[in-house]
Amino acid sequence: MSQKLHRRTILQSIVAVAATTAFGCSEEETTEQQAAQSRAYFPQSVASGDPRPDSVVLWTRAVDEEHGGDVTLSLEVSTEESFGTLIANPKGLQAQVAHDNALKVKVTNLSPRTTYYYRFVYEHDGERFVSPVGRTKTAPAPGDAVPVKFVVGNCQDYVGRYYNAWQRLLQLNADVDAIIFLGDYIYETTGDPAFQSSNTTRGVTFSKPEEALVQKNGVFQYYAAQSLSNYRDIYKTLRTDPLIQKVHERYPFINVWDDHEFSDDCWGSNATYEDGRRSEKQDDRRRNAEQAFFEFLPIDTAGTAGEGSINVDSEPKYPDTRIYRDFEFGKHVKLIVTDYRTYRPDHLIPEDGYPGTVVMDEAVLTAIGAAPAFASDLFAYVDVDAAELAAVKGALSQAYVAQAMKAGLTQAEATAKAGTWVKGKLALAYVNQTLAALGQAPISAAGKPRGLAYVHMGKVDLFNIRGSRYVVVKDTFDLYAGYRYLSSGKASENVWGATQEDWFNQQVQATNTWKVVVSSVSFTSLVWDLRQKADIPDSTLRQRFYFNVDQWDGFPTKRKELLSTLKAKNVNALVLSGDIHASYASVEEGIPMLTGPAISSGTVQELAGNAVLGAGYYSGSAIYKYVVAQLDATLKAGNDKLVFSNSTQHGFLMVEVQADQAVATYHLIPSSEIDKDYSQRTPDELQRKFTTQSLRVQNGAITAA
Incomplete structure (x- = not known):
């Protein structure tokens, strides 16, 4: 037997x-x-997070494959690495199957700025199984006049990439108060060829692929997480990496999410894979993503949880989520962690926006005093609902349906959308282009009114990120954004939501020397100024463009209002942000801001290169030269407030905040090294690949340190 x-x-x-x-x-x-x-019982090791002067959140995941079910643990916390004396020893903690056996525990009554060692213990059948030992540190006491040091990280795509940046941080063995992780802790896709590698040695496989969203990019098919199981699989896979385990074992994290913890370029519970072809409001998917985030990261969502196990089920989920929160690190630092994704509105230019749709007509332009700037025939428009243009409207509708069906819509869907968009005031700049493609005569601009349409902001296709989320004409977009902001009662750019914005305004009044504002996406404005580039043959491209309006450039009116208010109130602020996969430093509206590089995700130069090539511009073209090969020079020319720009390297940012200054050091490694596993090499090999750039933030200015 x-x-x-x-x-x-x-x-x-x-x-x-x-x-x-x-x-x-x-x-x-x-x-x-x-x-x-x-260790087999603790496959993702341990972690700590949200350090405060008297508390910290400790995390593990415990499994017993033989017996299954919930796993009962005890926790040992000590100031001694030998655990000779325990200062906390809660027992009967449940790593529940309902939470994928993940457990987070809040330990309170701790001493300020003290190093603690912790481990979880599973006792079973007379044996004692102990997790790896974690080390964490509490925040300084309020009023303590001590310098504070943070590491800033973000965007750590696992698929086909290695965590050389985390390995370098471990080599440095720096005494850091916390790691501020700005978002994109995971990526929700299993191998999107647009930005992820096909390296099968570093991939994610869903245990329940039938619950995932099937995505296609040309001939490639891959999955995007949808179910709770899918999202959990990504966290579990990523957290088997030995380097990220060691970083979590060594330092407490302060996490905020960006988009990929749920879905690329999301807003609220809306995804953007379809680029406007269909509605992608996915409340259940959003809540699944949040559940996994709360299960696998040592976060104390509102800072109100008492001592003991944190019940993830009791933490509010979308639309009631709240992960914005503040931390006090002694006298000098008030850390203000904001949430950019949960409450924000849609992108100002909808992905399914009809390029010809006039959004500011002649009456509006005249009322705001902008009409003289739009006198050119380029801005002429007609009302296609006029009886004499019935044939034109019919032709445009037919063209719309044909294009929409080619983009993947059914005839019924395409016809419905044509009815929504092909009507009213339409710009001749787009109408005549469509008529020409149909072999029909253009409409004369003579005597026609002038207005601003989506096409004048760079929208040239029905369903596309170009001209909606990326590569948007700056000057016309800024005008439209300002108009929408006022006409909507500021709702069009209500990024944080009213409650979070009120909270933010209260936090910046704190007496701490510095108000360090954490944003998942960059505040630094990234502009391609191509106006004087005579070697670009297409005159429509010789304009100023925002590269990415999914970040704060997409809400320019609110961005300026927030920064100007901080300056007017004489707030000594420093903004830390990420998302764009590059390193930038700028002082805008009088506020210094630092953008940290990606841990491993493709650099912005690589992504810009893919976009330019995908748009049909070859690598030797003038467009490629300015927005890819010479990207940093172009960005500096487009934003004279940009004092440091590195769009080609990965790494992390280390910031030490002192009473009178903050010193920021970028630790950078070339993107060509990110697909190499340096954990199997000698330490000096990795060290030689890294360079540093130090900057000093003082009196509202950023200079070389």
Whole structure:
């Protein structure tokens, strides 16, 4: 009769056999075997987060594959690495199957700025299995006049990439108060060829692919997480990486999400994979993403949880989520962590916006005094609902339906959208282009009114990120954004929501020397100024463009209002942000801001290159030269407030905040190294690949340090 050999039984047999060999087993070898056996119960190791002067959140995931079910743990916390004296020892903690056996515990009554060691213990069948030991540190006490040091990280795509940046941080063994992680901790897709590698040694496989969203990019098919199981699989896979385990074991994290924890370029519970072809409001998917985020990261959502296990089920989910929160690190630092994604409105130019749609007609332009700037025939428009243009409207509608069906819509869907968009005031700049493609005569601009349409902001296709979320004409977009802001009662750019904005305004009044504002997306304005580039043959491209209006450039009126208010109130602020996969430093509206590089995700130069090539411009073209090969020079020319720009490297940012200054050091590695596993090489090999750039932030200015 056979008996199933379980994993623990096999491990015990191996230990027993090893003990009876001729050479025996040394004490050191036995310890290593015991550690390996224990680690099997804690496959994602341990982590800590949200450090405050008197508390910290501790995390682990504990599984027993032999017995399954919930796993009962105890927690040991000590100021001694030997755990000779325990200052906390809660027992009966449940790593529940309902939460994928993840557990987070808030430990309170701690001492300020003190290093603590912690470990979880699973006792079963008379054996004691111990997790890896974690080390964490509480924040300084309020009023303590001490310098504070943070590491800033973001965007750590796992697929096909290695965490060399985290390895370098571990080599430095820096004394850091916390790691501020700005978002994109995970990527929700399993291998999007637009930006992810096909390296199968670093991939994500869903245990329930039937619950995922099937995505296609040309001939490539891949998945996007949709169910709770899908999102959990990504966290579990990423957290098996030894380097990120060691970083979590070494430092407390302060996490905020950006978009990929849910869905690329999201707003609220809306995804953007379809680029406006269909509605992508996905409340359940959003809540699944949040559930996994709360399960796998040591976050105390509102800072109100008492001592003991944090019940993830009791943490509010969308639309009631709240992850914006503040931290006090002594006298000098008030850390203000904001949430850019949960409450924000849609992008100002909808992805399905009809390029010809006039959004500011002649009456509006005249009322705001902008009409003279739009006198050119380029801005002429007609009302296609006029009786004499019935044939034109019919032709435009037919063209719309044909284009929409080619883009993947059914005839019924395309016809419905044509009815929504092909009507009213339409710009001749687009109408005549469409008529020409149909072999019909153009409409004369003579005597026609002038107005601003989506096409004048760079929207040239029905369903496309170009001209909606990326590569938008700056000057016309700024005008439209300002108009929408006033006409909507500021709702069009209400990024944080009223409650969060009120909270933010209260936080910046704190007496701490510095108000360090954390934003998942960059505040630094990224502009391609191509106006004087005579070697660009297409005159419509010789304009100023925002590269990315999914970040704060997409809400320019609110951005300026927020920064100007901080300056007017004489707030000593420093903004830390990420998302764009590059390193930038600028002082805008009088406020210094630092953007940190991506840990591993493709650099902005690589992404810009893919976009330009995908738009049909070859690598030797003038467009490619200015917005890819010479990207940093173009960005500096487009924004004279940009004092440091590096769009080609990965890494992390280390910031030390002192009473009178903040010193920021970028630790950078070329993008060509990100697909190489340096964990298998000698330490000096990785060290030689890194360079540093230090900047000083003082009296509202950023200079070389």
